[in-house]
Amino acid sequence: MIIADAFKDGKAFMPFITCGDPNLDITEEIIYALDEAGASLIELGIPFSDPTAEGPVIQSASERALQAGTTTDKVFNMVEKVRKKVSIPLAFMTYANVVYSYGIENFFQHSAGLNVNAVILPDVPFEEKDEFAIPCKESGIDFISLIAPTSARRVETIAKQAQGFIYLVSSLGVTGVRDQIHGDIASLVQEVRSHTAIPIAIGFGIGSARSAQEMAKYADGVIMGSAIMQLVADHGIDAPDKVYDFAREIVEALKD
Amino acid sequence: MNLQPKGRFGIHGGQYIPETLMNAVIELEEAYLTFKNDPDFQRELTDLFNEYGGRPSRLYFAKKMTADLGGAKIYLKREDLNHTGSHKINNVLGQALLAKRMGKKRLIAETGAGQHGVATATAAALLDLECEIFMGAEDVKRQALNVYRMRLLGSKVHEVCTGTATLKDAVSQTMREWTRRIDDTHYVLGSVMGPHPFPTIVRDFQAVISKEIKEQLLEREGRLPSAVVACVGGGSNAIGAFHHFIEDKEVRLIGCEAAGKGIHTFETAATITTGKVGIFHGMKSYFCQDEYGQIAPVYSISAGLDYPGVGPEHSMLFDEGRAEYVAITDDEAVDAFEYLSRIEGIIPAIESAHAVAYAKRLAINSNKDDILVVNLSGRGDKDCAAIARYRGEDIEE
Incomplete structure (x- = not known):
C-alpha cells in the first residue's frame, strides 16, 4: 500500500490516535477497530512531553501515554505486531525532538522497516524541513507538509514540494474539536489545488460526522484526532468498541 | 517566495514552529529589520530606556x-x-514599541518568577496595549505578589496547569495562544530563545x-x-x-x-x-x-x-x-x-x-x-x- 491508496475509494477517513493511551495493548486494539471500521489511513501519534501544537485533549492523552511508560521503541514494537494484520497506510505523527533524539536516519529507517508510509512533524515548517525530509525520502517515506489559513504567500512554495498528501490546517489555534470552522476553506483548498495534484486532507477542529461531511465537500480526506482521544479518555480500556462505533459513523457519513 | 532557513547560531537556532505561526515570525523579522535602523524608532526607544527605565x-x-x-x-x-x-524591562520596552509600530493591539507573554510578566504588563500599561500573561500554576503559588502586580498594572494572568506547571509550560501555552490569535497580537518572548528572530531581537535590546x-x-x-x-x-x-x-x-x-x-x-x-x-x-x-x-x-x-x-x-x-x-x-x-x-x-x-x-x-x-x-x-x-x-x-x- 502507498499513501495514494488511502484516497482511491472516495473521501478518506484519517483518524489520529495517541499511542500508549491508556496503554499500548489498547492502542493496538484501537488500530484494529479503526481498520475494521473502514479507516483509510491511521495517524499514529508518538507522545511528546510538550506538544505545543495540541489542544487539551491530546495534551492529556500524551501525558497519560508517557506516564504509562510509552517510548519510541515500544511504539515501533507495537506497530511491528499491527503490521501483520493491518495493511492500510500508516503515518507517524510526533514532534521534531522525538525524531532528532532517536537519530533522524535511524528513525526513518525503522519506520520504513515497519512499512510506515508517512511522517508528520507539526513543528518542522518548510524552512527547516530538509534536515528531515531528505533522509525521510531516502527511506521511501513521504514527509507531509502542512498548510494553514495564515500560510498566504507560502502556499505555492509549500504545495509544489509536497509529497503524499497536504495536511490542511482548518483554522487558527491548536488541535481540538470546534463548534464551527470559520474562514474560507474553499478558497484555500482551491489555491492549493492550483499548485499540486496530490490529495488534500483537512484536520484540526473536526469532531462530528456532520463536520466531517462538511469538510469532505472541499477535501479528499478528513483527519480526526481529539474526538477519538476524548473517547479514549472517557472509556479507557473499554475504548476500542466505542472508537469502532464512532469510526463506522464517520465512514458511513463520508460515503453520502 | 524564497523560504530559506534563517537565524542560525552555528548548528543552533532556526524556526521549528507550526506553519500557522510562520508568517507571524516572518512579519516580525521584516518589521524589526525596518525599525532597527529607523532613527525615529531608536530615538524613542533610547528615550524610554533612559527616562522611563532609568538607564x-x-x-x-x-x-x-x-x-x-x-x-x-x-x-x-x-x-x-x-x-x-531587572534587566527584563530592556527587552520588553523594545518589543512593546516594535509591536506598537506593527499596529498590534495586544501583548501576550510567558513568565516564570514573574519578572518578565511584570515588565510586560508595565510596558503594556505605558503604551496602551492589552496584555495577557501566562504563568505556571506552581509559579502563581510561589510568586503571588507578582501575580497581584500584573493585575494591578491592568493585565490578565492565566494559570497554566499542564505538564510541570512551570516556565516551560507557560511558554508552550503562550505559543498555543499565539496560534489562536495572531492578527492583533504580539508575543513578547522573555529571553534569547524561541524561533528566529526572537533570539536576535532580544539580544539586540539587551x-x-x-x-x-x-x-x-x-x-x-x-x-x-x-x-x-x-x-x-x-x-x-x-x-x-x-x-x-x-x-x-x-x-x-x-x-x-x-x-x-x-x-x-x-x-x-x-x-x-x-x-x-x-x-x-x-x-x-x-x-x-x-x-x-x-x-x-x-x-x-x-x-x-x-x-x-x-x-x-x-x-x-x-x-x-x-x-x-x-x-x-x-x-x-x-x-x-x-x-x-x-x-x-x-x-x-x-x-x-x-x-x-x-x-x-x-x-x-x-x-x-x-x-x-x-x-x-x-x-x-x-x-x-x-x-x-x-x-x-x-x-x-
Missing part, C-alpha cells in the same frame, strides 16, 4: 567585597536598579548592558575586564552582558547555570552542563531531556532559571569555546544572596546570586590587577520570603 544603569565598584575576597577587583552592573527591578559596561569601565579603569560573569536561564541578561565583548577574545565570558540540588541529581536546571542538543520551543539548542527526547522536568530554587533549555547563541558560544558555562547549586546561590546583602547592602535576585557565587570563587583565585564584572540582573526583594523559608524561617509574603 544607563550604574557600574558599581564593590569595594568591600573586593577587599574581603582579596583577589580581583569586582564591579557590579546594577541592572537591579532598572524600573521593575546588548545595551555590555555597551554600557564597556564605556563605563574604560572610563574608570582605562581597560577591558578580565571576565564578565552572568547567570543563564534562557540567557538574556548574559547575552546582553557578553555581546560587546565577544570580539574581545581576552575577556572571559562566564555563564552561570542553575545546578539546583547538584548536576548529578535529577533536580537540576543546568542545561549546557547536563543536557544534549535537541529541538524544542522553536529552536535547536541544548536541552535537558531523556534518551527518547522527552523534555525533562527541571528544578532550581530560582524560578527564573528553572527552564530546560538555553538560548541558541549560548549553545554556539559554548560549542566554539568562546564562553564558559559553570553550574551553581541552590546552596551556593543562597550563600551568595546572603553574602552580597551583608557585605555591600545589596540584595540580589536569587538568579543573579548564581553569578555572584561564581564571581566569589573566581575573585579569590585571581590576581589583584584582574577585573571581574558581575551582571546583577535583578533585585532580590521578590526572593526574600523563599530564601527565609529555605533557611527554615516560617514567613509569609
